[in-house]
Amino acid sequence: MNLILLTPAEIQRERLACVRDPRRLRHLREVHRAQVGDRLTLGVTGGGIGYGELVRLTDDEARFALGAFDTPPPPPLPVHLVLALPRPRMLARSLEHLTALGVKQVTLLHTQRVEKSYWQSPELAAKKIHEHLVLGLEQARDTMLPDVSLAKGFRPFVEECLPALLDGRRGLLAHPGMAQSCPRGLNEPTVLLVGPEGGFIPYEVERLLAAGCEGIHLGPRILRVETAVTALLARLF
Numbered sequence: 001m002n003l004i005l006l007t008p009a010e011i012q013r014e015r016l017a018c019v020r021d022p023r024r025l026r027h028l029r030e031v032h033r034a035q036v037g038d039r040l041t042l043g044v045t046g047g048g049i050g051y052g053e054l055v056r057l058t059d060d061e062a063r064f065a066l067g068a069f070d071t072p073p074p075p076p077l078p079v080h081l082v083l084a085l086p087r088p089r090m091l092a093r094s095l096e097h098l099t100a101l102g103v104k105q106v107t108l109l110h111t112q113r114v115e116k117s118y119w120q121s122p123e124l125a126a127k128k129i130h131e132h133l134v135l136g137l138e139q140a141r142d143t144m145l146p147d148v149s150l151a152k153g154f155r156p157f158v159e160e161c162l163p164a165l166l167d168g169r170r171g172l173l174a175h176p177g178m179a180q181s182c183p184r185g186l187n188e189p190t191v192l193l194v195g196p197e198g199g200f201i202p203y204e205v206e207r208l209l210a211a212g213c214e215g216i217h218l219g220p221r222i223l224r225v226e227t228a229v230t231a232l233l234a235r236l237f
Contacts (some may be wrong), residue, residue: 001027002036003141018075019062043143053137053177073143077237078189080105084196085114086225088121099136109151113198158207165191171213178215
């Protein structure tokens, strides 16, 4: 945890904040080994980054006297990531990694090779998704939560949602065997589409290319989804 991320509700008065969440309290004690008087980096969800002096730490709460929160969070990546829904365990890690890298718009998509049972996972509950996003923000010293949406039908997504996403954005379909190598150093608004383990099926590739996406690849190696997404984002932006 490189940032103690506060919610607006935890700021009791303008210059005082109180944290009672067991996870953050445990981290303060066991990892930071925080002591009263320590000055720690804090941020407010949806706001700026600053510091706070720890004025009280017990098993039940931590209190901070707040300084100025006048440092903006890191800039977001100019990308909307469309990711075929990974298996639940991989989803948790992927959300944390994506958030830490600066992705602010994510659509989780159903495709032919996505197991239908994945959509019943507790990891898709709004509370669980929020928890993983917060972990990513704390890692990267960021305060701006990503927006995560669910698209449970491939065809409705391509016909009803994708045209609007591609309006004013460059669409990139990452899939093994595409003709074009992944570009580097983009700064234009982009929609990046990444398939599941095993990739998109040929029909899905055809539909996405016909919708206006460019096919790109990362080379001959076949990577796990979480590795491929990280490599793609690092290379693109």
